Amino acid sequence: MRKILYTSAHPLEETDVGYDLGRSTSNNLSFAEVLDDGLVAELRETSAGYGTTSGNDALRAGIASSVGVHPDHVLTTNGAIGALHLAVFCLCDQGDEVVTVTPGFPATFDIIQALGAVMRSLPVQFDDSYVIDVERLAPLLNERTKLVLLLSPHNPSGVATSLDVMASILGIMRERSPEAYLLLDETFREAAYGADGAEPSGATLSERVLTVSSLSKAHGAPGLRLGWITCSDPELLAHLKIGKGKTAISSSILDERLAAQILVNADHILGDRNARLGVALGCVEEWVAKNADLVEWVRPDAGALCCIRLKQSVYDDADVEEFYRLAAQRQINMASGDRFLDERRVFRLGFGALPLARFQRALEALEDTCRSVVTSAAASR
Numbered sequence: 425m426r427k428i429l430y431t432s433a434h435p436l437e438e439t440d441v442g443y444d445l446g447r448s449t450s451n452n453l454s455f456a457e458v459l460d461d462g463l464v465a466e467l468r469e470t471s472a473g474y475g476t477t478s479g480n481d482a483l484r485a486g487i488a489s490s491v492g493v494h495p496d497h498v499l500t501t502n503g504a505i506g507a508l509h510l511a512v513f514c515l516c517d518q519g520d521e522v523v524t525v526t527p528g529f530p531a532t533f534d535i536i537q538a539l540g541a542v543m544r545s546l547p548v549q550f551d552d553s554y555v556i557d558v559e560r561l562a563p564l565l566n567e568r569t570k571l572v573l574l575l576s577p578h579n580p581s582g583v584a585t586s587l588d589v590m591a592s593i594l595g596i597m598r599e600r601s602p603e604a605y606l607l608l609d610e611t612f613r614e615a616a617y618g619a620d621g622a623e624p625s626g627a628t629l630s631e632r633v634l635t636v637s638s639l640s641k642a643h644g645a646p647g648l649r650l651g652w653i654t655c656s657d658p659e660l661l662a663h664l665k666i667g668k669g670k671t672a673i674s675s676s677i678l679d680e681r682l683a684a685q686i687l688v689n690a691d692h693i694l695g696d697r698n699a700r701l702g703v704a705l706g707c708v709e710e711w712v713a714k715n716a717d718l719v720e721w722v723r724p725d726a727g728a729l730c731c732i733r734l735k736q737s738v739y740d741d742a743d744v745e746e747f748y749r750l751a752a753q754r755q756i757n758m759a760s761g762d763r764f765l766d767e768r769r770v771f772r773l774g775f776g777a778l779p780l781a782r783f784q785r786a787l788e789a790l791e792d793t794c795r796s797v798v799t800s801a802a803a804s805r
Contacts, residue, residue, distance in 0.1 A: 442755020443778070443786035448579065448729045450615060450697040450776040453644040457693070458685050467681065477669045479652070480680035486687030487652050490614070491625045491635065497656045499664055500675045503646075504611045507636035507653040508573075509535050511607050514660075514667040516541040516570045523564045524573040525556060527580055527764035529609070532573065541570075550733055550770055553722050554581040556589060562596045569601035576626070577612040580764045580772035581731045582724025584613075590626050590633075597632065605660070607634045612727030614694055615642035615776070618702030622694075623726065631657045639683055641727065643693055650675065650683040697776070701728055704775040704783055711787045718794045728776025731761070734769045738798060744769045747797045756789055 478484065479500030488495040501507040508531075516522060518540040524532065526545040536543045544564045548554045556574070565572070572593060576585040590606065597604050606626075614622040614637075627635040638651035655661040668674075686693060708730060712721045718738055724730040734744055751758060761770030778786060 442757060443782070443789055444757045445774050445778075445786055445790070446757040446759045446772075447774040447777040448612075448727065448759075448772070449641055449646055449774070450644050450701060450728050451779070452646070452777075453686070453693065455682075458645075458682055458689075463681075463685055467678070470677070470681070472677070475674035475677040475680060477665055477674055479675055480677070480684055483650075483680050483684040483687065484652075486684055486690070487654075490687065490690065491627045491637075491654055493627050493654050493656060497627075497654050497661065499653050499655070499661065499668060500680060501636075501651045501653055501668065502672060502675060503640060503649045504609065504636045504638040504651040505531055505535075506649075506672065507638075507651045508532055508607075508609065509539075510653060510664060510667055510671070511573075511605075511634055511636070512536055512539050512541060512571065513671070514664050515605060519568070520570040521566070521568045522571045522573055523561070523569055523604075525575070525578075527554075527761065527766035528575060529579045530763060530765075532609075533765070536573075542568075544569075545765075548578070550722060550731060550767065554578055554583040554731070556585055556593075558589060558592045558596065561593065562600065565596060565600040565604070567601065567603075569597075569604045571605055571607055572597060572601070573607045573609070575609040575611075577610075577615075577724065577726045579609075579612065579727070580729060580759065580761070580766065581722050582612060582727040582729050583722060584623055584725035587624065587626060587629065590629055594630050594632060605632050605634055605657075606630070607636065610635050610637045611641050612729070613637065613642070615701060615727045616694075616698045617705050617726070618699055620698070620702070625654075627654045627656070634660075639686055642697065643686055643690070644697055645683070645686060648679045648683055648686075650679045700780065701776050703780060704728070705730075707780075707784060707787060708773065708775050711791065715791055715794060718798065729772055729774050731766070731770050732773050733767070734771075734794070736769065739769060740801075741768075743797050743801050746800070747793065750796060751790070751793050754789060754793060756786065756793060 484495045484498040640646035759772040
């Protein structure tokens with residue numbers, strides 16, 4: 425039986441060919457920025473044995489400080505995707521329901537159905553700036569709901585859900601789905617812009633709240649495959665720990681030690697990356713304004729990503745296909761909206777991975793592609 429059902433394409437892969445605007449990460453860290461003589465000496469003396477199921481103590485303390493919870497409420501995982509898998513695996517039996525939103529992170533949808541749960545989704549739309557309408561969400565919840573899974577900031581748009589809205593959702597869950605937990609994917613939360621600080625985590629709103637995140641998006645270390653889940657419900661946390669032990673045993677001790685070092689230097693690492701994100705976001709804003717006759721956007725709240733839409737008044741469906749064909753021909757890699765169960769004429773634009781000068785050239789190439797499609801369509805009509 426096929427387990428991967430929701431996406432028609434393979435996950436986006438990084439490429440150094442052409443202009444890669446498909447990534448949702450900030451620029452990658454180098455190991456030279458992480459390793460120092462003291463850490464190298466420590467690693468030389470470290471045994472390559474199993475780690476603990478809970479995770480490296482120093483790492484969990486660093487995560488707890490960034491989220492606002494006690495270190496005992498943190499469990500490390502194999503990336504945020506490992507945390508998502510663990511939560512659904514431990515909370516949902518066959519036929520239980522998970523309420524989420526579309527568009528969203530495609531792998532999440534596959535995890536839900538592969539583990540036998542039923543996905544009920546609320547469409548959030550470009551025209552509504554991808555904001556969750558709590559009144560429309562409420563009817564999706566019932567006594568079979570075991571998990572409400574939200575991304576904040578949202579992928580692909582970068583739009584955040586406020587703590588007030590989260591509190592309203594928790595109120596509805598208490599009434600309609602008393603056994604359910606609210607799972608917040610906060611992977612992009614700390615990827616703020618310029619001097620803007622990260623918005624507070626939702627981890628402390630309630631014992632019914634779980635959060636997941638990683639070092640992949642904001643900190644520039646996706647290759648470490650280090651994520652975490654927070655849980656302040658002691659009984660559930662014990663269950664999650666057992667679930668991790670039975671499926672992964674432990675996380676990589678090397679990844680965990682390097683991750684702990686990253687968090688020690690998080691102020692510097694995030695400050696550098698967020699400054700670059702702020703500049704790059706300004707470039708996108710200027711580009712959209714310059715091309716406002718062709719495209720529109722939803723301005724993100726955090727993360728190295730946003731959603732751009734080819735205007736329906738300018739591009740018909742055939743033009744949209746020609747846009748993607750021509751972009752691919754010019755080696756402009758993008759994430760089309762249908763990969764996330766969004767409109768095809770929407771695309772996710774990643775603006776954090778490329779060096780600034782190269783990103784500006786990529787925007788110029790993208791503008792030329794947009795205008796070439798319009799010129800060609802006008803000539804053929």
